[in-house]
Amino acid sequence: MSKSQGYDERLAVPLRWWAQGTMLVATLWLTVVVAVPGPTAWVVTGVALALLALLLWSYGDxxxxxxxxxxxxxxxxxxxxxxxxxxxxxxxxxxxxxxxxxxxxxxxxxxxxxxxxxxxxxxxxxxxxxxxxxxxxxxxxxxxxxxxxxxxx
Structure with a gap:
């Protein structure tokens, strides 16, 4: 940006954090699906994925x-x-x-x-x-x- 336009930057988290977080949730899913088969594993995983996305987005916002x-x-x-x-x-x-x-x-x-x-x-x-x-x-x-x-x- 030029000096007259000012400056604007979002301190977004890097892509590798998203990838690592997704792998963490996948590991959680694998653990939960073995212990609690059925839709409960998917619900737990969905909630975990939503929390991860909210956390990473808000931290990088x-x-x-x-x-x-x-x-x-x-x-x-x-x-x-x-x-x-x-x-x-x-x-x-x-x-x-x-x-x-x-x-x-x-x-x-x-x-x-x-x-x-x-x-x-x-x-x-x-x-x-x-x-x-x-x-x-x-x-x-x-x-x-x-x-x-x-x-x-």
């Missing part, structure tokens, strides 16, 4: 959006005027900032299947959160969109 003077990461939103320094991090930098060098007051929107992130400084004096650390498949594009946000200060 987190959005990262930069638009109209706002930055939204998951359920959190911040106005452009409170966005400070922005840095696109590689996998090693993300690991350090999320682990050893982490600040417990920071807002984190991290996904284990995304190894890169963007660190966004919060410059609101009324907000105790020092920074946001947000996973992204395209951290450079997200950082560019955040840098291009018009500041009203």
């Amino acid at each position: 987190a959005r990262v959006v930069v638009r109209d003077g706002w930055f939204q990461a998951g359920r959190a939103r911040i106005e452009a005027e409170y966005v400070g320094e922005v840095a696109a991090l590689d996998a090693e930098q993300t690991r350090l900032v999320a682990g050893r060098d982490a600040d417990a007051r920071a807002y984190l929107l991290l996904r284990p299947y995304l190894h890169r992130a963007v660190k966004v400084e919060v410059v609101d004096p009324a907000d105790p959160t020092p920074y946001w650390l947000v996973s992204s498949r395209h951290p450079e594009a997200l950082a560019d969109a955040l840098t291009a946000l018009p500041k009203t200060r």
Whole structure:
């Protein structure tokens, strides 16, 4: 996306999670069909498959959006005027900032299947959160969109 259009990313779970979850449900079906033959096994499997789909879909539904003077990461939103320094991090930098060098007051929107992130400084004096650390498949594009946000200060 160009800077004028903003940025919009859904942190969807990878296809391999869906495949592994399906194999888990298939294993459950095999276990249940041996123990409880008949339609009960299919009902249990159907419920398990529905729960798996709901869980994976909701976990991967987190959005990262930069638009109209706002930055939204998951359920959190911040106005452009409170966005400070922005840095696109590689996998090693993300690991350090999320682990050893982490600040417990920071807002984190991290996904284990995304190894890169963007660190966004919060410059609101009324907000105790020092920074946001947000996973992204395209951290450079997200950082560019955040840098291009018009500041009203």
